[in-house]
Amino acid sequence: MRKLIFILMFLACLFARDVFASCSLDNGVPQLKDIALPTRTIIKAASIGEELAKHRVYLWPYGGGIVCNGSNVAAITTNTALLPSALPRVYETGIKGIGVKFCLGLNAHNDNTWCTPFSWTVTDGAGAYPPRFIDVVFVRTGRGVASGNAPMTFNAMWDVGGVRLTIRSQGTTELVNDLFFAGCESVGAAVNVQMGKQIIENIKKGSIPEVPFNFDVRCDGLKPNTKVPVKVYFEGNAQADGMLKLSNLGQSGVASGVGISLVNDKGAKLPFDITRSIALDWNRDAADGSIYRFSGKAKYAPTGGEMKPGKGDATMNFVINYN
Structure with missing residues (x-):
């Protein structure tokens, strides 16, 4: 009888800890951030897999954050109609030879970014900060490179412990190619x-x-x-x-x-x-x-x-x- 009670109490403690491992958003931090990307961009020379152009948009300022208890998995994802390309974490734009990736930075004072989809573990709130900026990076995906309008309608999501922050973009960006043949x-x-x-x-x-x-x-x-x-x-x-x-x-x-x-x-x-x-x-x-x-x-x-x-x-x- 004592053994049975011990097992039940142990399972109850595990259950209680799992519920307790969650996050909450500080007051004053909006969960939705609308951004506007340039309507026209001239691409630069780049090898396949490298950057043709990049737009950085700053998001939530310092001073607001997320409070977490226990360990939680943080994840960044993108909801878009664009299809994945053959390159990792790069989506097809519909323009020959040009893809795009969506990368979030947690520190406005350095250029370190993590491109969607990506996940990591947050322990006791360490690193649970709203993303400070998003880089929308156009990437060369093939030998031939064309010009055209890239649809930039997407939601980039940052999730941790039941809290979701969303970066929303709409419209298109015209990519102008003065360098490459398609x-x-x-x-x-x-x-x-x-x-x-x-x-x-x-x-x-x-x-x-x-x-x-x-x-x-x-x-x-x-x-x-x-x-x-x-x-x-x-x-x-x-x-x-x-x-x-x-x-x-x-x-x-x-x-x-x-x-x-x-x-x-x-x-x-x-x-x-x-x-x-x-x-x-x-x-x-x-x-x-x-x-x-x-x-x-x-x-x-x-x-x-x-x-x-x-x-x-x-x-x-x-x-x-x-x-």
Whole structure:
């Protein structure tokens, strides 16, 4: 009988202590804090995972606090329609390459912050202070970075021992990107340059006509009329810059002693190495990005050795270099 009474009393004490471990808010500390973020922000250069821009808003001043008894778990969370990104504690903004994180600081005299979601243990009230500021940090999440409006409607909550403080934001922030491309891609199908039938003697004399060709590249993620250089180089079975070897050389029915000479519209030989990339010309702005154009010329040219007739096909790829 004595043993049973001892167990019941021990459980009652545990229960009483658990109820007693709670917190209360000092008088004069409002539980809701509305904040306003800038409507427009110009981002800076940053590597993936690093800060593009930051807004700090100061919250509850010193002098008010939270009184706690016993140990309590403090937690900071964010209630938002934004989806989590692949980076920890970073949310997608809906703008390509840009995420956002919400970080609270407990001391206005240093920059230490904890980004949501995060939790820690408060013992006997130690560290149970209302957050002094919030940092809304825009983060680069990918190689391509665009511009656009980021929805900044969210509630950031600080909870401890039954007390909740809420930081509320509404509206949008326009993020302006003057630095990065969101990406570039070719426009249209593969370019098929019809070289036609040519006489060997005319190729030897260099009297055959050049065949013009061009292709377009679309880049998005920049403001209209931003004419940032985009470069290109080529890949293929090249004898040297500006001279492409024929496909299937040495096989029956394939011409020999001839290749395809390639220059741009300014007469520069097309490079087959990234270190010699050449600029594309800005052509126009479109609804879905800026259009850059390459214009070139191709013709058959002697490569040395005996020139024999046959098929004269060749292929090459162009590689966009915009970083």
